[in-house]
Amino acid sequence: MSLRAARLLSRQTTGFSRTKKSILQPPQQQLLKPFSSAAVETTKGTTRMNLFTAINEGMRTAMQTDPTAITFGEDVAFGGVFRCSVGLREEFGADRVFNTPLCEQGIAGFGIGYAAMGGTAIAEIQFADYIFPAFDQLVNEAAKFRYRSGNQWNCGGLTVRTPCGAVGHGGHYHSQSPEAYFTHTPGLKVVMPRGPVDAKGLLLASIRSPDPVIFMEPKVLYRAAVEDVPDEDYEIELGKGEIMRQGTDVTVVGWGGQLRVLEKACDLAEQNGISCELIDLKTLAPWDVEIVTESVMKTGKLVVSHEAPLTGGFAAEISSTIQEECFLSLEAPVQRVCGADTPFPLVFEKYYVPDDLKNLEAIKKVMNY
Secondary structure, three states, X not given: OOHXXXXXXXXXXXXXXXXXXXXXXOOHHHOOOOOOOOOOOOOOOXXXXXXXXXXXXXXXXXXXXXXXXXXXXXXXXXXXXXXXXXXXXHHXXXXXXXXOOXXXXXXXXXXXXHHHOOOEEEEEOOOHHHOHHHHHHHHHHHHHHHHHOOOOOXXXXXXXXXXXXXXXXXXXXXXXXXXXXXXXXXXXXXXXXXXXXXXXXXXXXXXXXXXXXXXXXXXXXHHHOEEEEEOOOOOOOOOOOEEEEXXXXXXXXXXXXXXXXXXXXXXXXXXXXXXXXXXXXXXXXXXXXXXXXXXHHHHOOEEEEXXXXXXXXXXXXXXXXXXXXXXXXXXXXXXXXXXXXXXXXXXXHHHHOOOHHHHHHHHHHHHOO
């Protein structure tokens, strides 16, 4: 029996994930850190929940309102390794919530086919690090389905959820942030929420989008991020960023879990008399060019930060665009504070990630230029 066949048999008979349990638990020391919630009006009250519960609630709402909606992936029927789909199989049945073989290409291909027939497919890739076997299906099929048919058919009903980013002890196969690979692909939308309020609203907007969406979930926030989430069915518009805090001296841009780091950096900068305008892009493809350019024209300075490696990271696209659009307003070179151009390390993770102090140094650099 091959190693892959043995792993698949183990999965089918025991429900074990390929990932050791220790990898699944985010650092607990972050639980009490306050965070700026997205502003969403509500008429039915709120429920306090963490990010994975908000994801669960978003999928539940989608499946309640759309009888064609299904969710599937490795261990999804059991609730998923991060518990994002817990209880859905019991509520909606085994024909709408089910496990798949350990085959990311098959998960993506099945989702594309189901969406092409008019259904709503919510696929889960267990870790973003393992999305690459599905790369051909997503880039050459999902992204091009509408275009190559002259809009006669499409697979816009496809949403691919996947946990991404550093978790404190994930190593090189459970810590990557591959969003830039997909932002390079016309036909795909790429979304990354920063907290539970965003997670539910952006996920519902992604599921109901007329285009296929890669929905990336910062796994370190699954339990660490807690907010009062509106109980009603709501969507947060894709392609629109948000100014998390107003400022006058420096524009600071990020997305997903990196916003927690950037809030700390902005707090430290404020202690040094520097006023930072912090922007959450929320959607990377398409990204909100207007909100960033307007801010940079006011501040004259820009710092962009993400966990993914520096070279070819999405910060480069933002930097290039701002150089083109705001050249006469810039008072200092755009600074990119990103992960290193190395495989994601295990024991050296704290040196690899662009933490609050690295971002503070970049903020000081543009101020002193």
